[in-house]
Amino acid sequence: MSGTNGRIAVVTGAARGIGAAVARRLGTDGFAVAVLDLDEDACAPVVRDITEGGGRALAVGVDVADEKAVKDAVARVAEELGPPTTLVNNAGILRDNLLFKMSVDEWDSVMDVHLRGSFLMSRAVQRFMTEAKWGRIVSLSSTSALGNRGQANYAAAKAGLQGFTKTLAIELGKFGVTANAVAPGFIETDMTAATAARMGVDFEDLKKAAVTQIPVGRTGTPDDVAHAVSFLVSEEAGFVSGQVLYVAGGPRG
Template structure:
């Protein structure tokens, strides 16, 4: 281990989690704080991050809120600079921010919708990674976790979302090749059905109550239940840990056994 890596291992690491105001991002932020990291809670509006930050602080952790449009490279560069100044150089990045559009066929998907979905999920991950990598390289240590989806394997009716999430897999593997020599790993998580605002909206589109929708979906999942944000947080915690230093370029599907 290099001197820089040894130093990083004995100081409080700083993690950035995007899309962390609620859902999976909030659960990941709380878990990384529980693991001893100082967490930059990032979402579109800083005020929306208050609940996550307060929960972390109430549990004795360190966190601060930062507002940024991840699809705006100038805003991202500014936010990362602020994070480094206020919390310290970030060496853990969880690219979780993402949006989903309505279930539409390729002919009905507008250019504007495509750009919005791909912009937040894929281009946003690129902007954040590009801004954070110099800090990781300087430390000789880093962990990048990209939030893909089981939809990366194909999703009837959401060509934009599936394409963005599949793109994250190629992005992840390329990062693993490029950055491994600097002590930086890059991996992706592919959640299945997770209780979230997005799956709640999906239930509404099917004309179902959310509880009913969860019961129906659970019957198709081998472990017999739907996923919770904490299920994803557990996996992110491992991939962001020193113990995952020999794991890179991988996608871990956290789906309860469901496959497309």
């Protein structure tokens, strides 16, 4: 996308899956990319892919639910890559269970990573955006925000991110900052494979069952989500804000 050269992007949960695909795509788009994940070493392959492609990237280990860790990580990005003006809140975990069996820890841990983490990261990075009078925030929601059996915690967190996104769009718009959410449907990742294992279902069988409910007739890939994020963080998407884009192979929402 035009206008992105020299801009600094931060992608959380970027060591694998959707986050890794987004980080690689933004590197291709001309962003310098801070690749954040809980395990800094796990970010190395993504950083290597970006740098070998001629881009700039930095691996940073951070627990997005830890206020001090987030502050330190963003300060490091600003010092080593430059002031970040693009943020993709992708870090997430699953702690699925039916309501009557769900523990308080399973509830809290999901809320901490998805909601608290997105809040802390957005709050830390917005200063650079408002100073630059330009910014892009994209948070990863999910079709689970519409309700999904065994995911009361995850669904509530992903729905919460939609309200969070719309509020950021209202508050930050006057500074040239847009905020949007991408809500993937069935995407082939380690996380969905783990869901299949939890359900006691073969992953291939789960994918086949999912396809029967998807109008385009296939499951999604991390690159499908990365393409959507690439558009929303582009210069050309400056009049798109406060939106939830379902990347699910058919109508949702």
